[in-house]
Amino acid sequence: MIDALFTYEFLQNAFFSGLIIGVIAPMLGLFIVVRRLALIADALSHVSLAGIAGSLYLSQQVLFFAGLNPIYLGMAAAVGGSLLIERLRRVYRNFEELAIPIILSAGIGFGAIFISLAKGFGSDLVGYLFGSVSAVSRQDLLVVSILAVGVFAFIYLFYKELFTLSFDADYSQASGIKGRGIQMFFMVLTALVIGASMRIVGILLVSSLMTLPVAAAIQVAKSFKSAMLLSILFGEISVVTGLFAAYHLDIAPGGTIVVTAIVILLLVLMGKRLAGQSTSKRKGEVL
Amino acid sequence: MQESLVKLTDVTFNYGNSSVLKDITLTVKPGEFWALIGPNGSGKSTLIKILLGLLKPNKGSVELFEEPISSVSHKERVGYVSQKSNSFNRGFPATVLEVVRSGLTKKTGLFKRFSKADTEAALNALMEVDMREFADRNIGELSGGQQQRVFIARALAAKPELLIMDEPTVGVDQQNSASFYSMLEKLNRDNGIAIILVSHEIDLVTDLASHVACLNRTMHFHGGRRDFAKLNDNDLSRWYGHSVRLVHQKEGDPSND
Numbered sequence: 206m207i208d209a210l211f212t213y214e215f216l217q218n219a220f221f222s223g224l225i226i227g228v229i230a231p232m233l234g235l236f237i238v239v240r241r242l243a244l245i246a247d248a249l250s251h252v253s254l255a256g257i258a259g260s261l262y263l264s265q266q267v268l269f270f271a272g273l274n275p276i277y278l279g280m281a282a283a284v285g286g287s288l289l290i291e292r293l294r295r296v297y298r299n300f301e302e303l304a305i306p307i308i309l310s311a312g313i314g315f316g317a318i319f320i321s322l323a324k325g326f327g328s329d330l331v332g333y334l335f336g337s338v339s340a341v342s343r344q345d346l347l348v349v350s351i352l353a354v355g356v357f358a359f360i361y362l363f364y365k366e367l368f369t370l371s372f373d374a375d376y377s378q379a380s381g382i383k384g385r386g387i388q389m390f391f392m393v394l395t396a397l398v399i400g401a402s403m404r405i406v407g408i409l410l411v412s413s414l415m416t417l418p419v420a421a422a423i424q425v426a427k428s429f430k431s432a433m434l435l436s437i438l439f440g441e442i443s444v445v446t447g448l449f450a451a452y453h454l455d456i457a458p459g460g461t462i463v464v465t466a467i468v469i470l471l472l473v474l475m476g477k478r479l480a481g482q483s484t485s486k487r488k489g490e491v492l
Numbered sequence: 493m494q495e496s497l498v499k500l501t502d503v504t505f506n507y508g509n510s511s512v513l514k515d516i517t518l519t520v521k522p523g524e525f526w527a528l529i530g531p532n533g534s535g536k537s538t539l540i541k542i543l544l545g546l547l548k549p550n551k552g553s554v555e556l557f558e559e560p561i562s563s564v565s566h567k568e569r570v571g572y573v574s575q576k577s578n579s580f581n582r583g584f585p586a587t588v589l590e591v592v593r594s595g596l597t598k599k600t601g602l603f604k605r606f607s608k609a610d611t612e613a614a615l616n617a618l619m620e621v622d623m624r625e626f627a628d629r630n631i632g633e634l635s636g637g638q639q640q641r642v643f644i645a646r647a648l649a650a651k652p653e654l655l656i657m658d659e660p661t662v663g664v665d666q667q668n669s670a671s672f673y674s675m676l677e678k679l680n681r682d683n684g685i686a687i688i689l690v691s692h693e694i695d696l697v698t699d700l701a702s703h704v705a706c707l708n709r710t711m712h713f714h715g716g717r718r719d720f721a722k723l724n725d726n727d728l729s730r731w732y733g734h735s736v737r738l739v740h741q742k743e744g745d746p747s748n749d
């Protein structure tokens with residue numbers, strides 16, 4: 206793949222997009238997971254599906270949409286979904302988690318309608334569902350790069366507020382931190398990243414890249430900073446290994462990336478268990 | 493020198509049509525240690541939320557540091573430990589130092605990163621509560637009593653003039669709770685931090701505090717500990733709406749010394 210990487214532009218696009226997504230998805234995912242909102246990523250990716258399917262359907266009907274990258278409507282739908290989730294969480298103050306299945310169902314519902322209306326999209330849709338090495342364009346890479354700059358700047362500037370909000374939302378409010386605006390901006394960025402990641406990882410698997418590396422990292426991290434670094438490391442290993450496997454086996458990268466992330470999680474869990482057993486054994490010997 | 497840190501005048505608060513607080517008047521001066529007591533549903537937590545500016549009263553005025561609460565921009569002058577603090581997600585990957593330093597988020601300001609001085613301030617706050625050596629430990633590994641000390645350190649990191657605590661010892665065993673209260677007494681005595689402590693442990697906190705406020709929708713009593721000690725159990729039982737018996741363990745009243 207290394208030789209091919211220097212030769213083919215589509216591979217460069219996929220590889221570099223993957224590398225960037227491997228950093229920003231787990232970075233945002235850490236804040237989502239520690240707030241026990243992991244399913245938000247799933248809901249937003251399904252809303253993206255509705256946007257993508259809508260764009261693909263409209264491209265058959267309206268000339269303007271034929272020239273439009275479906276990723277834009279997918280991202281717009283995800284942003285709309287994220288704002289609706291925030292609104293619904295305030296409406297259902299005592300059942301905040303209800304907002305997620307409501308938006309997830311809406312995403313699947315609209316997606317199914319557009320797919321049916323268009324009588325299916327063949328390989329196009331499969332690429333969006335499970336990712337594709339060959340479908341990533343230079344334009345997609347540019348979008349992902351711009352988003353990455355936004356995510357880095359946001360997390361650099363609001364790291365302490367995001368940490369405080371994630372650890373203790375009540376305390377943040379009482380100490381006068383303007384959490385609502387930050388939370389809203391965070392959700393919009395998350396939605397954009399989900400929308401932009403679907404080319405490479407696929408709609409159905411993008412949420413996994415936000416949660417699986419984090420799930421492995423929080424098993425071993427003592428500090429929040431180390432949890433973030435480990436999440437990024439596990440995310441990068443998943444993406445690079447997954448892309449290599451997908452290229453050589455000629456299969457969808459979404460699957461190989463996510464399966465690699467699951468293998469990492471299992472290895473971390475096993476390693477932790479073994480470390481725990483040897484510690485208790487040593488303690489037993491001392492006693 | 494400020495005359496008052498907190499001044500509530502005729503504060504009334506309703507949730508919809510139901511009255512929660514009626515005509516509450518209370519003044520807290522620098523260095524005072526107030527115990528806020530009352531039965532469940534008496535409006536103690538609502539009063540705390542009003543003091544923190546999280547709820548707006550329907551009637552009356554609230555002043556913090558001799559300014560209307562709405563114009564107080566430096567909320568870090570008030571340290572807060574909530575009832576729910578120790579019900580945080582125990583799997584949260586954070587060190588004790590990271591948690592304590594988060595108490596400086598508001599003071600440090602938007603778009604700024606924590607400095608070395610902030611980390612020093614957090615470590616000093618941990619020293620105040622005898623938890624300095626736990627700085628690099630994961631917060632979830634600590635006992636309930638130790639975690640509660642960490643939350644006090646978080647509130648102390650910004651060097652507040654007033655510490656407000658809403659039932660901070662819920663879920664903490666008796667021994668840890670006693671040592672926690674003696675630490676509060678030391679903070680109040682040695683550092684001069686004014687404290688408002690909401691608690692159900694009437695005997696313990698009324699012996700510890702310099703002043704007592706007894707609330708059940710209206711303010712039934714507010715004054716020095718010595719005056720509170722003169723009350724009989726019947727007064728308290730009447731205000732609480734059920735039988736209450738006080739067993740004082742301490743003599744004297746520092747507020748009247």
